[in-house]
Amino acid sequence: MENGKKTSLFYKIFSLLSVVRGYNILVLVIAQYLASIYIFSPKKSIPSVLFDLHLFFVVFATVCVVAGGYIINNFYDIKADKINRPYKSDLDSYVKQETILSIYFFLNIVGVLSGFLVSWKAALFFVSYIFSIWFYSHKLKRYPLTGLMSASLLTILPFFVIFVYFKNFSNIIFVHAIFLFLVIMVRELIKDLENMRGAVASNYKTFPVAYGERNTKLLSIIILFLALFTVINLLSHPAISFMKYYFYLVAVSLIIIGVVLLKSSKKEEYTILHTTLKILLLIGVFSLVFIDTSLIIDRVINTLKLVN
Numbered sequence: 001m002e003n004g005k006k007t008s009l010f011y012k013i014f015s016l017l018s019v020v021r022g023y024n025i026l027v028l029v030i031a032q033y034l035a036s037i038y039i040f041s042p043k044k045s046i047p048s049v050l051f052d053l054h055l056f057f058v059v060f061a062t063v064c065v066v067a068g069g070y071i072i073n074n075f076y077d078i079k080a081d082k083i084n085r086p087y088k089s090d091l092d093s094y095v096k097q098e099t100i101l102s103i104y105f106f107l108n109i110v111g112v113l114s115g116f117l118v119s120w121k122a123a124l125f126f127v128s129y130i131f132s133i134w135f136y137s138h139k140l141k142r143y144p145l146t147g148l149m150s151a152s153l154l155t156i157l158p159f160f161v162i163f164v165y166f167k168n169f170s171n172i173i174f175v176h177a178i179f180l181f182l183v184i185m186v187r188e189l190i191k192d193l194e195n196m197r198g199a200v201a202s203n204y205k206t207f208p209v210a211y212g213e214r215n216t217k218l219l220s221i222i223i224l225f226l227a228l229f230t231v232i233n234l235l236s237h238p239a240i241s242f243m244k245y246y247f248y249l250v251a252v253s254l255i256i257i258g259v260v261l262l263k264s265s266k267k268e269e270y271t272i273l274h275t276t277l278k279i280l281l282l283i284g285v286f287s288l289v290f291i292d293t294s295l296i297i298d299r300v301i302n303t304l305k306l307v308n
Contacts, residue, residue, distance in 0.1 A: 064111030
């Protein structure tokens with residue numbers, strides 16, 4: 001009996017982590033802190049960034065509202081997910097919807113309160129973000145252009161809050177943001193191609209449903225082409241240092257993805273392309289430590305001095 005309770009608890013925790021996309025949340029936290037250390041505050045020591053209490057509250061608030069966003073999006077996508085992701089849908093249903101929705105409201109309240117601990121402007125940002133995710137899940141994602149643009153924008157906004165917190169408005173950060181936005185937009189288009197059956201069943205007018213696979217592929221190629229321009233621009237900045245090798249990889253990968261996309265027609269092929277872009281973005285997160293190697297050496301030395 002005791003083992004049964006433990007097993008049930010384990011499945012419920014695993015189910016909850018699946019609903020809030022625990023893996024994505026972890027990557028988000030790592031990305032925000034790496035960006036804070038190596039991009040937004042390059043002159044500060046690593047400990048001063050890691051132990052910045054206000055930054056912690058900003059990251060914690062982001063985690064809460066993004067996790068809540070995954071919950072509400074999952075709530076509205078139940079019908080589509082049963083078709084597109086049957087195994088995940090079964091796992092997600094292990095926890096009652098009433099419990100999940102209670103957690104949703106709890107996370108949003110905690111997120112906004114954490115924002116208030118930084119400033120009323122931060123709290124207002126998180127309130128706006130919560131409403132935007134709900135409005136996207138409830139209404140915007142049902143239409144081709146608004147769904148595509150809002151999904152891409154909502155994905156990149158958690159980095160914008162760090163960008164504003166440090167008040168770092170350099171050109172390289174702006175170009176990097178455009179690059180991320182374009183790649184995420186292509187990923188969303190490919191994901192829509194992958195999930196067409198569920199979209200039709202749920203009456204979602206996603207771009208592939210509204211305009212067809214061919215036009216979706218053509219739009220994806222155009223966006224990939226624009227993303228390549230941002231990569232070329234980023235490679236012209238000496239400050240990216242050894243991260244240039246990541247952008248070389250990106251340039252080659254985007255060309256290959258474009259070629260393969262034109263030839264793809266099956267769900268499994270779209271899944272591979274979608275996963276490839278996710279991996280490419282994940283590599284980009286950890287490549288942030290190479291954006292200026294001299295900073296890494298200086299910071300390690302300063303940190304060792306503080307320890308000693």
